[in-house]
Amino acid sequence: MNVTIFVPRDSAALALGADQVGAAIRQEAARRRIEVSIVRNGSRGMFWLEPMVEVKTAQGRMAYGPVSTGDIASLFEANFLQGGEHPLSLGLTDEMPWLAKQQRLTFARVGITDPLSLDDYLAHEGYVGLRNALKLEPGQIVQQVADSGLRGRGGAAFPTGIKWKTVLAMQAVQKYIVCNADEGDSGTFSDRMLMEGDPFALIEGMTIAGLAVGSTQGYIYVRSEYPHAIVALNDAIATAYKKDYLGNNILGSGKAFCLQVTKGAGSYVCGEETALLESLEGKRGIVRAKPPLPALRGLFGQPTAINNVVTLATVPLILARGAAYYRDYGVGRSQGTLPFQLAGNIKQGGLVETAFGITLRALLYDFGGGTASGRPIRAVQVGGPLGAYLPAAQFDTVMDYEAFAAIGAGVGHGGMVVFDDSVDMAKQARYAMEFCALESCGKCTPCRIGSTRGVEVIDRLTAGEERDKQLHLLRDLCDTMSNGSLCAMGSMTPYPVLSALNYFPEDFELKSSR
Amino acid sequence: MNAQAALDIDVIKAIIGKSKTMPGAMLVILHEIQDAAGCIPPDAVPLIANGLNLSRAEVHGVITYYHHFRQQPAAKHVLKLCRAEACQAVGAAALAAHAKATLGCDFHENSADGVFTLEPVFCLGMCACGPSLMVNDAVVHARMSSGKFDALLQELRGMT
Numbered sequence: 001m002n003v004t005i006f007v008p009r010d011s012a013a014l015a016l017g018a019d020q021v022g023a024a025i026r027q028e029a030a031r032r033r034i035e036v037s038i039v040r041n042g043s044r045g046m047f048w049l050e051p052m053v054e055v056k057t058a059q060g061r062m063a064y065g066p067v068s069t070g071d072i073a074s075l076f077e078a079n080f081l082q083g084g085e086h087p088l089s090l091g092l093t094d095e096m097p098w099l100a101k102q103q104r105l106t107f108a109r110v111g112i113t114d115p116l117s118l119d120d121y122l123a124h125e126g127y128v129g130l131r132n133a134l135k136l137e138p139g140q141i142v143q144q145v146a147d148s149g150l151r152g153r154g155g156a157a158f159p160t161g162i163k164w165k166t167v168l169a170m171q172a173v174q175k176y177i178v179c180n181a182d183e184g185d186s187g188t189f190s191d192r193m194l195m196e197g198d199p200f201a202l203i204e205g206m207t208i209a210g211l212a213v214g215s216t217q218g219y220i221y222v223r224s225e226y227p228h229a230i231v232a233l234n235d236a237i238a239t240a241y242k243k244d245y246l247g248n249n250i251l252g253s254g255k256a257f258c259l260q261v262t263k264g265a266g267s268y269v270c271g272e273e274t275a276l277l278e279s280l281e282g283k284r285g286i287v288r289a290k291p292p293l294p295a296l297r298g299l300f301g302q303p304t305a306i307n308n309v310v311t312l313a314t315v316p317l318i319l320a321r322g323a324a325y326y327r328d329y330g331v332g333r334s335q336g337t338l339p340f341q342l343a344g345n346i347k348q349g350g351l352v353e354t355a356f357g358i359t360l361r362a363l364l365y366d367f368g369g370g371t372a373s374g375r376p377i378r379a380v381q382v383g384g385p386l387g388a389y390l391p392a393a394q395f396d397t398v399m400d401y402e403a404f405a406a407i408g409a410g411v412g413h414g415g416m417v418v419f420d421d422s423v424d425m426a427k428q429a430r431y432a433m434e435f436c437a438l439e440s441c442g443k444c445t446p447c448r449i450g451s452t453r454g455v456e457v458i459d460r461l462t463a464g465e466e467r468d469k470q471l472h473l474l475r476d477l478c479d480t481m482s483n484g485s486l487c488a489m490g491s492m493t494p495y496p497v498l499s500a501l502n503y504f505p506e507d508f509e510l511k512s513s514r
Numbered sequence: 515m516n517a518q519a520a521l522d523i524d525v526i527k528a529i530i531g532k533s534k535t536m537p538g539a540m541l542v543i544l545h546e547i548q549d550a551a552g553c554i555p556p557d558a559v560p561l562i563a564n565g566l567n568l569s570r571a572e573v574h575g576v577i578t579y580y581h582h583f584r585q586q587p588a589a590k591h592v593l594k595l596c597r598a599e600a601c602q603a604v605g606a607a608a609l610a611a612h613a614k615a616t617l618g619c620d621f622h623e624n625s626a627d628g629v630f631t632l633e634p635v636f637c638l639g640m641c642a643c644g645p646s647l648m649v650n651d652a653v654v655h656a657r658m659s660s661g662k663f664d665a666l667l668q669e670l671r672g673m674t
Contacts, residue, residue: 012640015656047642184637186598192639224545224582225594225638227652262538263545265580268636282540282566284579300537342642344603349642372604381599385636415641417600431602435636 002035003081006054006061008111010043010196011228012189017068018051024069025053028076036081042197044111045351046098054093057083063090098367103329104353105337106314107190110197115232118239121200127245129319133208134253141212142168145315147323149335154180154271154308155383155412155488157334157401160315163305166295167213170303175215177206178280178299178306181222181229182264182271185384187343187415190351191309194339195222195229198313199236200245203259205312207250208319210257213305218257221276223264233261268385268439272487273306275441286441287487308413310339331357334400334411342368344381344417361395364418375420379428379504383412385435386492388499389419389428409495425504430458432496440489447490450481454497464510471508474501525550526558530565540566540576544583552587588631589624591670593617594648597634600641605659609645610634612660616667629671 007013007022022038029036043050052065053075062083064075071088078086090096104110113120121127133141146161167175179202183191195202206218222230237259240246248256267285269275274288277299298304314336318326327335334356340363342349347369364370364377371377379389388409390397397403404411419428433454440447454477461470478494485491501508529546533539543562547554554577563570577583595610610621618626621634640646643656647663655666 011654012643012656015640015646015654016643050643183639186637187600187641188637189639189641224651225635225648228654262541264582265541265545266582266635267580279541280538282538282542282576284576343600344641344644346642385599415600417603417641419603423603428599428602431599439636 002037004037004039004056005081006039006041006056008043008051009040009115009228009232010050010111010193011226012047012193013043013050013052014228016047016050016066020069021051021053021067021072024072028072032076034081039114041113042110042115043193043351044093044099045107045193046096046348047350048348049090052090055081055083059083059092061093063093063096064088065090098348098350098352101367102353103337103355105317105326105329106201106310107194107198107339107351107353108317109201110193113198115197115199116235116239118200118236118243118245121198125320126200126316127204129316130204130207130211130245131251132319133211134251134255138168138212138214141208141319144318144323145212148318148326149323149330149333150311150314150318150326151334151401152308153310153314153338153413155185155410157411160307160311163295163307164209164213166293167215167303167305170296172303174217174300174302175213176299176302176304177209177213177215177218178277178294178304179206179218179220179309179312180271180273180276180306181220181226181309182276183226183309183413184223184268184271185386185413185415187381187417188341188384188413189343190339190341190414192226192229193351194309194313195226196232199232200240201313201316202233202309203236203240203246205315206259207246207257208315209305209307209312211255213303215305216256216258218259219280219299220259220261221264221270221280222261223270224266230261230263237261267441268435269441269487269489272489274487277304277306284441286443287489289486310413329355331355331398331400332402334402338399338411338414340399341413341415342418343415345371345373345377345420346418347372347374356398356400358399359395360390360397360399360416363399363416364395368418371418371420373420373422375422377418378421378423379419379425379500381417381419381428381496382415383410384415385432386410386488386495387412387415388495389425389503390499391503393503409499410492425500425507426458426462429497429500429508430455430462432493432500433458436489436493444484444486444490446481446484447486447493450477450485450490451493453477454481454493458497458508461508462510467510471501523557523561526555526561527565530561534565540568540573544577544580548583553584556585590629592631592633592650594633594635594638594651595621596636596638596640596644596646598637598641600637601644601646604644606645609658609660609663613663616664630667 049065270285436451
């Protein structure tokens with residue numbers, strides 16, 4: 001009897017000891033002369049339960065977690081290989097409420113399959129989208145994506161179909177597909193999980209994008225902080241080349257698409273698309289003035305479709321099941337699903353993919369279970385370092401792009417960082433300016449100088465020096481940065497700063513007088 | 515990794531020669547040199563400039579722009595401690611203070627005993643299980659505490 005056991009290879013699971021757990025299972029099985037196959041799957045995204053081990057049984061996959069090496073002997077004693085009861089038992093994985101309540105479309109395979117196995121990918125609807133796309137004209141592929149309502153999941157939420165249409169209409173010797181995998185926003189990890197947990201989905205999505213806009217060369221720009229994602233992508237790309245899913249004759253169609261990974265070098269602003277293109281060209285990651293848009297003049301001056309990981313990895317599903325299938329999820333102009341990420345001081349942190357339209361409160365409490373510290377949630381920063389800090393009074397806001405814009409916030413890449421009542425919001429506002437000063441590319445003055453002046457003004461404010469004057473100065477400075485900066489780095493840093501100031505003014509009082 | 519000895523000029527030339535015709539080769543070359551030498555040695559700059567038909571100033575500009583590239587070798591072990599918001603929410607600042615006090619150095623410096631280099635990093639994508647840190651750009655540790663940090667130092671010191 002050979003039992004299949006799943007031990008995640010996701011880097012967050014590894015950071016919590018998954019490799020050691022896998023080795024201990026192998027050792028204990030050998031000692032008991034039991035044959036086991038260990039599959040290194042992606043993570044299901046329930047990080048408070050990682051490393052979460054699953055066992056394939058006749059009833060389905062049974063989950064146990066969080067498992068440490070010290071639990072292995074007792075798991076074998078409890079006969080976990082047949083799904084036996086144990087204090088770490090979580091029941092059938094598919095029936096765990098946290099997962100059962102989600103609508104996993106883009107993340108349908110993540111945590112289920114062996115990410116590096118092409119066979120496993122094919123057995124789970126992989127490359128159905130590409131096969132369909134190969135039967136269509138480029139314009140028809142673009143139309144499918146446009147009809148699906150898919151918008152850029154990196155944060156800007158620009159309609160993907162319109163971007164692709166622009167690139168398709170351009171005449172050029174060489175067009176490019178670029179994947180922005182420079183996921184630098186704190187509180188976000190969906191790109192990382194997808195690249196580590198289902199790299200073929202991204203490869204397939206980029207191949208379809210190539211067919212759609214007439215490009216034969218793609219680049220995935222991955223941040224250097226994600227070494228495991230880079231390894232997984234390179235492994236999957238090599239397999240795809242070997243099996244003719246990449247190369248000069250994709251599945252015998254005579255169409256070409258080549259793909260390579262480029263490693264970033266620790267610059268946050270390279271997540272901005274034009275800075276990323278500069279970096280890909282081997283230069284300093286300095287933001288370009290727009291226009292021209294990258295769709296017209298992008299990488300090496302050629303028309304370029306640049307999209308986020310989640311955007312591109314969603315395309316195969318749209319081509320496989322049709323635009324309507326995807327569009328029917330969501331609300332208003334926010335169609336489809338978004339992989340939300342619960343982070344920071346949260347009891348049940350992880351990835352929740354669900355249709356737009358859920359409230360922030362449902363994510364924080366129904367899924368997240370409140371704070372890890374057990375104290376009240378005081379503030380949640382939605383959408384990364386450039387996102388607004390929201391107080392409890394805003395938790396009933398519905399997660400959709402327009403509803404968030406209406407309250408002066410942004411959904412961004414879907415990350416939310418939870419803080420309990422021990423947070424000092426003046427410190428968070430100061431940090432936002434400090435981070436901007438550190439990561440500003442330096443091209444435009446409001447961002448380069450404004451961020452440093454911002455730190456100084458907040459310091460004077462919290463020191464109680466001429467408060468009214470400093471408050472006026474800070475708001476004026478934020479106005480200049482918002483309206484005068486070249487890219488989101490400078491123009492959106494005021495979001496965390498002003499939201500902290502507006503919603504939590506008491507934190508900006510002189511410390512000694514509070 | 516992080517070899518202290520200066521890299522052989524021929525090795526650097528070979529790295530440049532292999533990739534210089536690639537579009538946008540600069541970052542690829544810099545990564546490969548740093549992976550082999552532990553830093554971008556000053557001697558490499560004119561060679562890269564020559565290979566890519568750029569000025570030395572342009573090469574210098576790229577090296578100094580990116581946080582990842584270093585011009586001096588790091589200590590044996592590089593500890594990158596996450597300073598970003600999600601880790602802040604679960605005690606990253608206290609962990610950073612503990613790390614600095616224990617190692618006897620600030621960020622971007624080497625520990626008093628010369629074994630560790632302490633660097634800040636802004637997000638390792640471990641945001642649901644912080645605070646996190648990465649060792650030698652390869653091994654990530656999540657849910658760090660002062661105690662776990664001390665144990666990690668012990669373990670790394672034991673490795674020769």
